[in-house]
Amino acid sequence: MARFANAKAPYLRMTDNPSFGTGAIQRDFLIALLPVILFAFYKNGLQVYLDGNISFLEMFYPLVFILIGGLMSTLLEALFFVITDKSVRTMKTLGKKLSVSYAAIPGLLLAMILPLYTPVWVLIFGCIAATLVAKMLFGGFGYNIFNPALIGYVAVAFTLYGVIQNAGGALNASEVLADAVGGATPLGALIEGEGLSYNALVAPYGTLLDFFVGTIPGALAETSALAILISYVWLVARKVIKWFVPVIFVGTVFVLSWFIGMIAGAEGVWFPLYSILSGGLIFGAVFMATEPVTTPRNPLGKVVFALFLGVFTVLFRFVGDFAEGVATAIVFMNIFTMPIDNWTAIIRSELGGKEIFVKGAPKVKKPISKATIKGIILVALILLIALYGVLKAGGMFTASGWILPTVGRLF
Amino acid sequence: MKNILAKHGLMAGIVLLFALVFVFGGVYSRYMTAQIEARANDGANAEWLVMFDGATRVEEFNIADIALKSYPLADGRGDFTPSVIAAYKLYAGDVNTAVGVIYVVASYGKFAGVQVAFAFDLATDTVVAVKVIAQSETPSYYGTLGTAFFAQFENKALDDIALTVDAVAGATYSSKSFEIALLFAREQYAADFGFEIPTIVMTLNSVAYNLDPATFVAMPFIADVTYGEDDTNVVVYLDSTFTYAGLVSGVEPAADVKSAIQAYASNAGTVSANVSFVEYDADSRELVMRSRGYSFDAITVTFVINATLDGIVSYEVDSDESYHEDYNELYNHALGEAPYVENHMIDQYLADEVTIDGIAGATVTSAAMQKLIALLDLFLIEIGGGD
Numbered sequence: 001m002a003r004f005a006n007a008k009a010p011y012l013r014m015t016d017n018p019s020f021g022t023g024a025i026q027r028d029f030l031i032a033l034l035p036v037i038l039f040a041f042y043k044n045g046l047q048v049y050l051d052g053n054i055s056f057l058e059m060f061y062p063l064v065f066i067l068i069g070g071l072m073s074t075l076l077e078a079l080f081f082v083i084t085d086k087s088v089r090t091m092k093t094l095g096k097k098l099s100v101s102y103a104a105i106p107g108l109l110l111a112m113i114l115p116l117y118t119p120v121w122v123l124i125f126g127c128i129a130a131t132l133v134a135k136m137l138f139g140g141f142g143y144n145i146f147n148p149a150l151i152g153y154v155a156v157a158f159t160l161y162g163v164i165q166n167a168g169g170a171l172n173a174s175e176v177l178a179d180a181v182g183g184a185t186p187l188g189a190l191i192e193g194e195g196l197s198y199n200a201l202v203a204p205y206g207t208l209l210d211f212f213v214g215t216i217p218g219a220l221a222e223t224s225a226l227a228i229l230i231s232y233v234w235l236v237a238r239k240v241i242k243w244f245v246p247v248i249f250v251g252t253v254f255v256l257s258w259f260i261g262m263i264a265g266a267e268g269v270w271f272p273l274y275s276i277l278s279g280g281l282i283f284g285a286v287f288m289a290t291e292p293v294t295t296p297r298n299p300l301g302k303v304v305f306a307l308f309l310g311v312f313t314v315l316f317r318f319v320g321d322f323a324e325g326v327a328t329a330i331v332f333m334n335i336f337t338m339p340i341d342n343w344t345a346i347i348r349s350e351l352g353g354k355e356i357f358v359k360g361a362p363k364v365k366k367p368i369s370k371a372t373i374k375g376i377i378l379v380a381l382i383l384l385i386a387l388y389g390v391l392k393a394g395g396m397f398t399a400s401g402w403i404l405p406t407v408g409r410l411f
Numbered sequence: 412m413k414n415i416l417a418k419h420g421l422m423a424g425i426v427l428l429f430a431l432v433f434v435f436g437g438v439y440s441r442y443m444t445a446q447i448e449a450r451a452n453d454g455a456n457a458e459w460l461v462m463f464d465g466a467t468r469v470e471e472f473n474i475a476d477i478a479l480k481s482y483p484l485a486d487g488r489g490d491f492t493p494s495v496i497a498a499y500k501l502y503a504g505d506v507n508t509a510v511g512v513i514y515v516v517a518s519y520g521k522f523a524g525v526q527v528a529f530a531f532d533l534a535t536d537t538v539v540a541v542k543v544i545a546q547s548e549t550p551s552y553y554g555t556l557g558t559a560f561f562a563q564f565e566n567k568a569l570d571d572i573a574l575t576v577d578a579v580a581g582a583t584y585s586s587k588s589f590e591i592a593l594l595f596a597r598e599q600y601a602a603d604f605g606f607e608i609p610t611i612v613m614t615l616n617s618v619a620y621n622l623d624p625a626t627f628v629a630m631p632f633i634a635d636v637t638y639g640e641d642d643t644n645v646v647v648y649l650d651s652t653f654t655y656a657g658l659v660s661g662v663e664p665a666a667d668v669k670s671a672i673q674a675y676a677s678n679a680g681t682v683s684a685n686v687s688f689v690e691y692d693a694d695s696r697e698l699v700m701r702s703r704g705y706s707f708d709a710i711t712v713t714f715v716i717n718a719t720l721d722g723i724v725s726y727e728v729d730s731d732e733s734y735h736e737d738y739n740e741l742y743n744h745a746l747g748e749a750p751y752v753e754n755h756m757i758d759q760y761l762a763d764e765v766t767i768d769g770i771a772g773a774t775v776t777s778a779a780m781q782k783l784i785a786l787l788d789l790f791l792i793e794i795g796g797g798d
Contacts, residue, residue, distance in 0.1 A: 072432060117443060117444055123436075177450065
């Protein structure tokens with residue numbers, strides 16, 4: 001993340017400047033969360049209150065839930081510091097330590113991607129997994145290899161999903177009364193085998209505009225593409241994230257879903273749009289896939305990383321048994337952050353440099369470089385996984401066509 | 412104390428704060444869960460209330476124990492034992508006497524279970540509403556059950572012996588599943604509210620296909636029954652829904668007897684409404700038959716019968732069956748597309764095979780063709796003594 005001033009020596013590292021350091025990045029990141037949090041409050045609190053389905057005090061629950069997530073993460077981190085670090089046993093030192101550790105963020109993000117009616121003890125369990133296991137045991141802020149919030153999410157989703165469903169799940173008090181919704185989120189409807197038709201997957205929730213605005217059932221704060229888009233613009237403008245990472249991630253899912261839709265006979269672009277606007281894809285693309293610590297640093301690495309995220313999301317979503325595939329894809333790809341960074345750095349340095357020709361020197365036939373081989377391997381891997389995902393998923397949803405489903409069966 | 416506080420105060424404070432957030436958050440979250448459960452219940456109750464005009468309150472109740480009862484599925488596909496999943500009493504205003512009752516019954520359609528709710532009026536012993544709660548039937552079949560089909564249940568008197576409704580072409584199995592559900596709901600209703608189910612002393616001696624070309628299209632079945640205390644015997648024609656259609660011999664029975672004949676004949680399972688004659692031209696000796704397989708449109712076969720009326724000269728199959736489609740992995744695709752199975756089974760019959768074997772992956776089509784061939788065989792025996 002180090003950025004340098006474009007001037008003569010002596011150089012001042014920009015991260016030393018209070019306006020550009022990690023502190024500024026985290027501040028900008030927290031500001032970016034505001035539109036999403038406010039929309040979550042509007043959709044799950046204010047609007048439900050205005051519908052007459054909850055009381056005034058119940059209206060604030062979405063905000064309280066998110067705050068509890070942030071607070072619990074902070075307290076857990078504080079406890080960890082006090083127990084493990086003798087130098088951090090006063091309020092002053094602890095406060096200083098916490099202020100540079102951004103302790104609240106994993107819990108905040110975790111609460112935002114969980115269903116509204118997740119019991120608080122489950123949220124706390126997730127915070128423990130996120131803060132203590134995924135962050136502090138790896139050395140704290142800057143040293144973690146997995147996205148802490150997503151480790152918390154995966155821990156909760158894989159072990160306590162039934163508990164969350166029994167406690168009320170994702171539908172708010174207005175959505176639970178809607179007959180058409182049938183108790184399922186849009187992605188849930190897909191995994192429940194509703195078939196690949198607009199009437200089964202989109203119509204019960206309104207139109208694709210509702211999907212874009214975010215007035216559809218889903219996790220607490222990840223339904224509104226509109227709110228996340230505002231956050232995206234802010235983060236890009238503040239140079240906190242690279243603009244192309246979410247675009248490539250979402251774009252890959254869009255294109256592959258389009259292919260799946262075409263194979264399955266879903267005409268038009270409604271299916272790829274449904275695919276990117278439902279679940280936590282856009283939230284994950286903007287807030288998780290761009291996380292600076294656990295994702296590649298060089299631009300080519302980010303591109304490769306985002307492409308892999310796209311293909312794995314499609315694979316996990318449409319071929320696996322779980323409705324959502326974004327969190328699993330990001331956590332899975334976190335493992336490969338360092339190799340991708342190394343490989344793409346080599347590719348960039350070898351293929352990106354200018355060749356210097358010496359006049360009169362004999363032309364030497366160059367062997368295929370390691371960088372080329374590595375590049376070919378990466379591209380082939382992405383294409384193979386994408387092809388497998390498309391054919392397998394397309395075959396699952398279709399009874400029409402014969403070439404692609406037949407090839408799909410080979411896998 | 413001061414030392415202890417200085418040493419451990421911070422940790423104690425954090426732990427205390429942690430506990431406070433845990434307790435406060437836990438209480439708030441439990442409260443919210445209770446609220447959403449109540450809201451979901453309100454939603455479910457509203458679903459029941461709309462089934463009964465004037466009902467303002469709904470209350471689940473424990474049903475009386477009754478003996479399990481099996482009913483034959485459509486087309487002799489075995490028996491099914493339905494069950495009542497839930498039962499609700501409906502109240503109007505503050506009066507504590509129920510005005511209606513709803514039974515949610517699990518039945519069985521073509522390939523999957525069906526859950527259907529019937530609302531009965533306690534004052535008139537009639538069905539006032541029917542609502543499908545869940546079904547996993549193939550949409551193309553189930554979709555044919557339109558509002559006209561369900562309207563047949565409304566205002567149906569429970570003292571109708573047969574409680575049958577007209578099946579919808581292309582969805583006879585699904586149609587039958589609702590009849591089964593209603594019959595069992597009536598059994599439960601009788602046990603819960605002292606309703607007396609009408610009965611009639613009757614013996615169904617036989618129910619068979621009508622093989623007379625002059626009448627077999629309009630009246631495809633003939634039933635022979637003995638009823639009443641004086642063992643009155645009557646042979647009657649029945650239409651494709653097993654409704655009384657005419658007299659063969661004896662005296663025309665009363666309406667309740669006709670209804671009972673319909674109930675007995677439709678549940679007998681010895682004949683199928685899914686296979687029938689379409690027409691027979693005695694001059695050209697062309698016989699057109701139809702049997703319903705998997706597809707919405709039935710398989711139609713035109714046979715040309717030989718001059719001695721005891722064999723087949725040629726045949727032609729018109730079929731929209733879909734067993735050869737790519738998604739049907741159980742079918743051996745090397746065999747070819749429809750009507751391979753249909754032709755193959757007729758060819759077995761023409762080759763005098765004793766048993767007409769079906770084809771794996773096309774079991775529904777095979778069963779439909781076995782029925783058609785069996786009926787053809789009966790017809791040939793009837794008109795020409797064919798074997």
